[in-house]
Amino acid sequence: MFRFGRWYNENKNKLWSVILIIVAIIFFIQVINNFYINRNKNKKEPNISQTTKNTIENEISGKLEGTGSLINGTGSTNRNIEKHTLTIDTFIKHCNEGQVEEAYKLLTEECKEEIFPSLESFTNKYFKNVFKTYKTYSIQNWMGSTYKIKLTEDALTTGKVNSNSSYLQEYITVVEKGTEYKLNINNYIGRTQIDKTTNTKGLNITVESKETYMDYSEYTIKIQNNTEKTILLDNGKRANNIYLLDANNVEEYANTGEIIYSNLRLIPREIKKYTFKFSNSYSNTRVMKYFVLKNVIMDYDEYDRTMDKNNYDNFTKITVGV
Secondary structure (H helix, E strand, O other), X not given: OHHHHHHHHHHHHHHHHHHHHHHHHHHHHHHHXXXXXXXXXXXXXOOOOOOOHHHHHHHOOOEEOOOOOOXXXXXXXXXHHXXXXXXXXXXXXXXXXXOHHHHHHOEOHHHXXXXXXXXXXXXXXXXXXXXXOOEEEEEEEEEOOEEEEEXXXXXXXXXXXXXXXXXXXXXXXXXXXXXXXXEEOOOEEEEEEEXXXXXXXXXXXXXXXXXXXXXXXEEEEEEEEOOOOOEEOOOOOOOOOEEEEEOOOOEEEEOHHHOOHHHHEEOOOOEEEEEEEXXXXXXXXXXXXXXXXXXXXXXXXXXXXXXXXXXXXXXXXXXXXX
């Protein structure tokens, strides 16, 4: 006993150091085990709410950052926000779990036609770019049924503690289709059927539809030349001849860089369709009233015979409602 006490006194510092190291190792192993257990549990258990707005805010796998619109303070009703948010959550959940086909099924037919006409295009252009890694996200009602989505890399997956410093921003619009809810993604807001027609001087002009994106809109225009003369819609010599006119008489000019002016010529009885792009940011408060062709040349042959075309002034202005 005396020898043990003597040995203990001589080695107690080393002994307690070893004991503390062993305890620290055991504690560290327990922390790591709990970390991975909770991580796997969070990935496997769905967090989709089934009841109230409060449930959505507290349990959804993303975070709902308020229900008021960022634009004007008012958004969808709480009932709609529940359904909208659950649909967005389901879409992101499918993407995170690699269920690409199920995610694709949630897109509207318009979104497929305009942006992702096939599952392959959706996979290559969207899924592989946006969901290369597992994403967490937050939602803010942007305007009406359009939501601003902030997609962030999951810190548990990437190991980057400061992953919030970089994120992807997306706008998703929820569209009610019968009893289902579908999505327009990739900053595509949706399609509006217009189908308004005017007949002026033998020209039949129909504004068929509008495709709206966050940063621009595209109008599809069908024009039929019922005259016996060749028509030129715009010679491109003067700026701002093709534009939209809003309710306050403010003009929004077409992107001339995307217009092929040689294609704006119609021979007698010819019908053509055009798509004109306007770089106007999405807004549900600005109302467009008219589509305007300011300088239509009703007799292209006369124009072509004119030596000094800079002085040609026989133009017709055509306006059609949108």
